[in-house]
Amino acid sequence: xxxxxxxxxxxxxxxxxxxxxxxxxxxxxxxxxxxxxxxxxxxxxxxxxxxxxxxxxxxxxxxxxxxxxxxxxxxxxxxxxxxxxxxxxxxxxxxxxxxxxxxxxxxxxxxxx
Amino acid sequence: xxxxxxxxxxxxxxxxxxxxxxxxxxxxxxxxxxxxxxxxxxxxxxxxxxxxxxxxxxxxxxxxxxxxxxxxxxxxxxxxxxxxxxxxxxxxxxxxxxxxxxxxxxxxxx
Numbered sequence: 499x500x501x502x503x504x505x506x507x508x509x510x511x512x513x514x515x516x517x518x519x520x521x522x523x524x525x526x527x528x529x530x531x532x533x534x535x536x537x538x539x540x541x542x543x544x545x546x547x548x549x550x551x552x553x554x555x556x557x558x559x560x561x562x563x564x565x566x567x568x569x570x571x572x573x574x575x576x577x578x579x580x581x582x583x584x585x586x587x588x589x590x591x592x593x594x595x596x597x598x599x600x601x602x603x604x605x606x607x608x609x610x611x
Numbered sequence: 612x613x614x615x616x617x618x619x620x621x622x623x624x625x626x627x628x629x630x631x632x633x634x635x636x637x638x639x640x641x642x643x644x645x646x647x648x649x650x651x652x653x654x655x656x657x658x659x660x661x662x663x664x665x666x667x668x669x670x671x672x673x674x675x676x677x678x679x680x681x682x683x684x685x686x687x688x689x690x691x692x693x694x695x696x697x698x699x700x701x702x703x704x705x706x707x708x709x710x711x712x713x714x715x716x717x718x719x720x721x
Contacts, residue, residue, distance in 0.1 A: 529707065531709060533711070539713065540699070540711055540712060540713035540714050541655070541699065541711040543708065543709070543710055543711070546707065546708060546709070548707065553706060553707070554706060554708055589654060589655075595707070596707055597642055597643040597662065597703055597707075598643075599643075599645050599657050599660045600645070600655075600657070600701070600709060601657070602654040602655050602656070603654065604654055605654055
């Protein structure tokens with residue numbers, strides 16, 4: 499079946515602009531996670547959803563970052579007033595829920611110029 | 612603070628030998644443990660997961676979990692050049708938050 503789909507695959511934006519990243523999870527997966535990976539670094543936890551609820555938003559780096567999930571399916575990660583330090587690969591993953599392994603999308607590479 | 616620690620490496624292992632990768636975690640309440648492999652420029656892919664103390668084998672891979680000592684390891688037998696990658700340890704906590712270690716770079720020497 500179809501895997502986790504992320505769009506766009508690449509995004510180049512100017513400093514100060516807003517960007518929206520999209521994640522379409524595997525059908526039937528109730529949990530959805532967002533991570534950020536800077537060049538040569540590990541995965542930084544941003545936020546996760548159980549259904550449409552986000553129990554823990556503490557990983558979001560600043561109030562410029564927000565995320566939502568609607569209908570228990572598609573999620574969007576929005577970064578307002580982008581900064582150069584926001585440049586990274588943003589990875590989305592979904593799972594069947596509690597204790598289940600994550601399945602990753604191909605990521606969105608964000609470059610802020 | 613929920614932490615997952617891994618040696619960054621690089622870990623160099625001769626082809627055909629056993630590669631041993633280790634990971635420690637901070638929260639005794641952790642319930643699920645995962646190993647992912649990540650090739651450069653690619654997304655992480657699941658290798659194995661383990662929930663109970665002891666060993667779990669899948670082909671050339673063995674995951675070992677010791678909850679009392681709060682560590683989990685991955686053994687790769689008969690290492691191949693294609694095993695050269697970064698290996699990420701991930702831990703699921705009671706609130707379902709999944710935290711990753713920074714990864715260990717493994718280099719298999721032909």
